[in-house]
Amino acid sequence: MVILKTDNQQDTSIQAADEIIRANEATITKLSGDVDFLEKKNTDLEARYTALFKLNRLSQECNDLDTFYSEVHSTIASLMTAENFFIVLYDQTFDTIEFVYYIDEKDEKPEGIIDYQDLDGSFTNLVIESKQPLLLTPELEKQLFDNYKIKQFGTRGTDWLGVPLLQNGLVIGTITIQSYDEKIRYTDSDLHLLTFAAQHVVGAMLRLQDQQRLKNAVNARTKELMTQIREREKSELLQESLYRISELSTDIDLDIDTFYSKVHNIIGQLINARNFFIAKYDQENNMLHFSYCVDEHSADLVKDFKPRKLTNRYSELVLRRRETVLLSYQEMMSLYLAGETTKPQEDIHSWLGVPLIYSGKLLGVMVLQSYHYKTTYNQQDAELLNFVSNHVSAAIKRRELADFERRSHDLLEQQVKLRTLALEDEINHRKQAETLLKHTAAHDSLTGLANRNVFIDLLSHAIECSKRKSNFSFAVLFLDLDRFKIVNDSLGHHAGDILLKIIARELEKIVRAKDTVARLGGDEFVILIEDLDSNQEAFEVAKRITEFLKEPFTIDNQLVYTGTSIGISFSNERYNDANTMLRDADTAMYHAKDNGRGRYEVFDDSMHQKVQNALSLEADIREAIAWQEFIPYFQPIIQLSTLALKGFEALARWQSTKRGFVFPNDFIPLAEDTNLIEAIDMQIIEKSCQQLKYWQNELGCQDIYISCNLFSKQFFSTSLPQRIERVLINTGLAPYNLRVELTERALLENADIVHTNMQALKAMGVKILLDDFGTGYSSLGYLHRFPIDVLKIDRSFISNVHEHDNHRAIIRTIVDLAHNLNMSTVGEGIENLADAQLLQQMDCKYGQGYYFSKPMSPQHAADYIINKLK
Structure with missing residues (x-):
């Protein structure tokens, strides 16, 4: 069936179709815009990710x-x-x-x-x-x-x-x-x-x-290793040179001029010897004969180095002094102006001469001189040339003897007596050498005192005598110098050696002629006092030594103060060997140190028991470290102006399963002596960080920090920053919530490693506090050099500071110094309101002490925080 539409119906259909087409066109336009937008966004994203990839790749x-x-x-x-x-x-x-x-x-x-x-x-x-x-x-x-x-x-x-x-x-x-x-x-x-x-x-x-810090550390270590290698090579070269000189002296076929030339060549491998001469001293005629000479500024060596009567020139100065002479041109002029020598040549820059001495006899002089500023001899060159000169002297003397024996073959009959005398002289020299070797083997090389082996032998002999003779009594004095390390650190080891030599000489004067003084090593001396009429004789010797060592010494134009602590052990039938008696005297010496230094103590059985107790305590400390028995107690650090809580110092406490609660003074000194304190420190840091992180989560105290003590040797380890960082990562605590405290002692040794570790901690965000400031060296040098944030004023200045004008002056100086160096200050040991108010008036920013609170358990510290936050 065909349905025919009217004209109105057809118009309506056409209109609807147009609207659909327009809608589709709008949709297509919108989709096209979205595609452009997405393409642009994708391009931006690609650019971002390309940049990100390149940025991440840059560090490599x-x-x-x-x-x-x-x-x-x-x-x-x-x-x-x-x-x-x-x-x-x-x-x-x-x-x-x-x-x-x-x-x-x-x-x-x-x-x-x-x-x-x-x-x-x-x-x-x-x-x-x-x-x-x-x-x-x-x-x-x-x-x-x-x-x-x-x-x-x-x-x-x-x-x-x-x-x-x-x-x-x-x-x-x-x-x-x-x-x-x-x-x-x-x-x-x-x-x-x-x-x-x-x-x-x-x-x-x-x-x-x-990477840059690691590279710097590697470069520093490489430099150190290269220095060690160069020193080892230098030592090997010196040994080889001495061996070659010794060989030359035994080569009788070698003529004397060639011998001197080869000696010159060997020395030239050790020191710059472009200008060099050896002059023989004729004592009988008071003449100086130049056996060998090389000089770049001399046009006529024969004329310039002809034999001469002794005058007041520089070679003669060496002969007069019988010691090494090292001079710059200015020093030579000073000697000339003082009338001691002739005027030096204007072109001489540096001059070094050593005497040639064999068996106490002056053979001549060996000289190096420089005409150019690039070659300047130093003390190390002088010591090296002096050391080599001993072997050159022996070689020259042996050459003389060899030449003499060779000539004697031509005049055998006439020279029999001379040859016999020469042989006798050689025998005497050998005997002297043997005597010297025996002396060297039995004596300390620095002080010339008997060494440990000799002392042990003598002490063993005395013990045997006391067993045979009931009335034979003796004593051992064990000495250790007080503050000797300070002398070495401040004036250098050379000054320390001079001090040891002086003390060795004086100790031999103080004791009786039949007594023996020996040096065990370092700053330790022992004295064997034999055939005592009474113990009082040993006490008198100990008193004279302590009184003598209370007086200052002058070394390098500077007053040096030291002292001694002496341990005494008397002969007793229970001693069967020397080492036991020496050990007991050593134990008594440490008791003298513990009881105030500058005194002497006599060994008794209670001291031995104390040593046993220390060994037992050490074993328990090691066990406690393994069982995690050390816990932190917390003492508040308060802002003096507002009384606001700023942080806590974490203090180590020991809740022992064997001993109960052990106070710090009973275990920390032994832990420091045995280096167990380092493990205790790390336990306290980790537990303190865990506790503060817990308080932050539960109480909301985000701005409070924790300050932990570190034993000085901790800073000598290059792994310290990594261990601290690992603790912070494991506990989740931010670095700025952690402070570490160290004493001035840590800054005096291994300064480069300590500085590197401090820089690493600072870069991490951890602040650094210098504890007990004012009681140690208190050197401005390390305050400038090391990255220190806070100075903690020692409690000895704080206690009742309002009653001590000199303490107030010291505190004011420390506070002003800290402000000038952009550091904060914390007063320790505040025990009353007057001290707190006075410190605040002197601009000391923070304080801690019993006036605010004693160290608290974690539970009581939490209650303290809650009250402060109200």
């Missing part, structure tokens, strides 16, 4: 930070217009900033490290303070400027775009681009893109900084 590809910063600029410039670009690093601890990379078409790069406050009100400070990205348009800049939020630094531009570099929520720097062109404007999309890039710059930058 770049060899140094400067190249890295330049590549960062290049990468960001590939994403947006960045003709003006700079990177700033911010040090929160010292409150400083540094422009490590700077490209700007208008302004010059700010040089060096800049105090953060000097750029107060700058765009960069605004980003650092807010920790947020900032897109600064001219409109926003005017608004901030009108509201005094910013100041004008540098040339005014169009748009300024800066983002922070964040590490663990802390700002460590910024990245900035800016435009001076109205045609180059930045958008929020640019801001997001730069923020996105900055997140990955931080990781790559830190990895590269770590």
